[in-house]
Structure formats: structure tokens, C-alpha cells
Amino acid sequence: MADLWQNAMDHAVAAARRAGQVVREALLDDRKVMTKSSSVDLVTQTDQKVEQLIIQSVKEKFPTHRFIGEESVAAGEPCILTDDPTWIVDPIDGTTNFVHAFPFVAVSIGFSVNKQMEFGVVFSCLEDKMFTARRGSGAFCNGEPLQVSGQKDIQRSIIATEFGSNRDPEVVDKMFSSLRNVLCIPVHGMRGAGTAAINMCLVASGCVEAYYEIGMHVWDLAASSLIVSEAGGVLMDVEGKDARASADGGDARRGAKSVRCACVFRRSGRSDVPTDRRSQQQNHR
Ligand SMILES: O=P([O-])([O-])O[C@@H]1[C@@H](O)[C@H](O)[C@@H](O)[C@H](O)[C@@H]1O
Numbered sequence: 001m002a003d004l005w006q007n008a009m010d011h012a013v014a015a016a017r018r019a020g021q022v023v024r025e026a027l028l029d030d031r032k033v034m035t036k037s038s039s040v041d042l043v044t045q046t047d048q049k050v051e052q053l054i055i056q057s058v059k060e061k062f063p064t065h066r067f068i069g070e071e072s073v074a075a076g077e078p079c080i081l082t083d084d085p086t087w088i089v090d091p092i093d094g095t096t097n098f099v100h101a102f103p104f105v106a107v108s109i110g111f112s113v114n115k116q117m118e119f120g121v122v123f124s125c126l127e128d129k130m131f132t133a134r135r136g137s138g139a140f141c142n143g144e145p146l147q148v149s150g151q152k153d154i155q156r157s158i159i160a161t162e163f164g165s166n167r168d169p170e171v172v173d174k175m176f177s178s179l180r181n182v183l184c185i186p187v188h189g190m191r192g193a194g195t196a197a198i199n200m201c202l203v204a205s206g207c208v209e210a211y212y213e214i215g216m217h218v219w220d221l222a223a224s225s226l227i228v229s230e231a232g233g234v235l236m237d238v239e240g241k242d243a244r245a246s247a248d249g250g251d252a253r254r255g256a257k258s259v260r261c262a263c264v265f266r267r268s269g270r271s272d273v274p275t276d277r278r279s280q281q282q283n284h285r
Pocket residue numbers: 070090092093094095096162163164165194195196197213216220
């Protein structure tokens with residue numbers, strides 16, 4: 001049976017690749033840096049230009065489809081997910097990395113129908129790695145199949161996280177407390193690429209066992225949530241509930257901030273997490 005959305009997925013891959021070229025070229029020029037919610041929440045004209053290029057190219061081909069785009073929402077567009085075919089776009093995931101030419105910058109394009117991710121595309125454009133997933137058909141990097149880590153012991157794991165853009169000392173204290181809790185499990189190490197999408201693709205690739213972050217937005221993780229789950233991983237919120245609803249934008253109805261956290265772990269077996277670490281949700285595969 002013909003795949004109804006394959007044509008759209010092919011378009012997304014081509015659009016992400018074109019967008020990646022724009023990002024790479026922009027790295028050769030001065031980057032005009034602006035700020036959004038705080039002095040460390042950065043955006044550039046390239047973020048805005050790339051988002052418009054992606055959305056315009058989709059509108060020409062799929063005029064009835066809807067959009068949730070990071071920079072469109074920042075400019076006042078609503079962040080509401082309906083059952084309609086919806087493109088969930090983060091034109092540059094890792095804007096701070098882009099500004100500093102730190103080599104992990106992704107173009108993230110997720111596609112949802114009936115509030116369910118149908119495909120996800122994350123192009124790590126400085127590594128030239130195209131991560132893709134079609135619901136029910138697996139996850140790939142440059143065409144090679146992906147599988148999450150088989151590590152069964154969190155004490156032999158690497159955990160990824162990010163610090164976001166909130167510099168409120170109380171929030172920072174909570175982040176450091178979480179870091180301490182995780183490090184003292186103990187784990188082999190902690191890492192962060194500077195972009196949620198690439199961190200989650202590292203989980204899907206089996207390079208890190210889990211990734212957590214408090215305060216992500218739906219566009220940060222819509223595409224990579226499907227890449228993780230199609231690679232055998234799971235998404236959960238800090239209470240251990242299935243976070244795909246949030247990742248699919250299901251919580252987007254309550255606005256972009258609704259996605260509190262997406263912890264991505266290998267497909268869980270039984271998990272008897274010590275209650276004092278419930279928020280880190282260890283996985284016993
Ligand atoms: O803004 P952006 O570069 O698209 O997305 C980034 C996320 O990928 C990252 O996980 C988060 O910690 C940053 O604060 C920022 O939100």
C-alpha cells in the first residue's frame with residue numbers, strides 16, 4: 001500500500017538539507033544575534049530565514065497543512081496542535097552553538113497527523129548526519145539503522161542533559177542538584193551536545209543511554225521523539241508517564257511551555273527506581 005506521507009517525508013529531508021546549506025553558509029558571515037526571553041536565549045536572522053524557507057516550501061506543495069514553528073511562535077503565531085497534518089519546525093536547534101560555531105547544529109522537522117508523529121527528520125548539518133524516522137518503519141542515520149544502547153546498568157551509562165536558558169539562581173540550584181544526583185548514582189559520565197534534537201539522536205544511536213531536560217519546547221523534540229522511539233527508546237516525563245503525548249505536541253494545546261521534560265531511555269523493562277531519585281527515572285532493562 002502506498003505510504004500516504006512518504007512524499008511529505010521526502011520533501012522534509014530535502015528541505016532540511018537545503019536549510020543545512022544555508023546554516024553552513026551563514027557560519028562564514030557575521031551572525032546578527034538577538035535575544036528572546038532572556039539575554040542568553042539567542043536567535044539570529046538565520047533562524048528566522050531558515051524557518052520561512054522551510055514553511056514556504058511546504059505551503060507550495062501542501063497548502064492545507066498547518067505549522068508550529070519556533071520562530072513563528074516567538075513572533076506571536078499560536079502554538080496549537082490539531083488533528084490536521086502539522087509540520088513542527090525548529091529551524092536551528094542549537095542556536096547558541098551556531099552563534100559560537102560550536103559544531104552541533106540541527107535542523108529539526110517533525111510531522112504530526114491526528115496528534116501522532118508520522119515522521120521526524122533531524123539534520124545535524126555540520127556533521128552531515130541526516131537522522132530520519134517514519135512511524136512503524138525504524139530510525140536511520142544517513143540510511144543506516146539506529147538502535148538505542150543495550151546497556152542494562154545505569155552505573156555503566158552516559159547521561160545527557162542541557163541547562164536551557166533560565167539563569168534564575170533557584171532554577172540553577174535545582175539543575176545542579178539533579179546533576180549531583182545523577183553523577184552520584186554513579187554514572188560513567190554526563191554530556192550535552194547543546195541541542196535537544198542531537199542529544200536525542202545520540203540516544204537513538206546508542207551513544208548515550210538517556211537524556212533529560214526540564215523546560216524543552218515541542219519543536220525541540222517533536223522530530224527526535226519519533227527517532228528515539230523508532231530506535232527502541234522510550235520518552236517519559238519526570239513522573240515516568242509516557243511523554244510522547246507532549247512530544248507529539250499533544251500538550252502544545254496548552255502552549256509551547258507545556259513540555260516540561262522529556263527523558264528518553266532505552267525501552268524500559270521493570271524499573272524499580274529508588275524513590276529519592278524518581279525524577280531521574282533509572283531504567284532497568
Ligand atoms: O533554542 P534552540 O537552540 O532551538 O533549542 C535549544 C534546545 O535544543 C536545548 O535543549 C535547550 O537547552 C536550549 O535552551 C534551547 O532551547
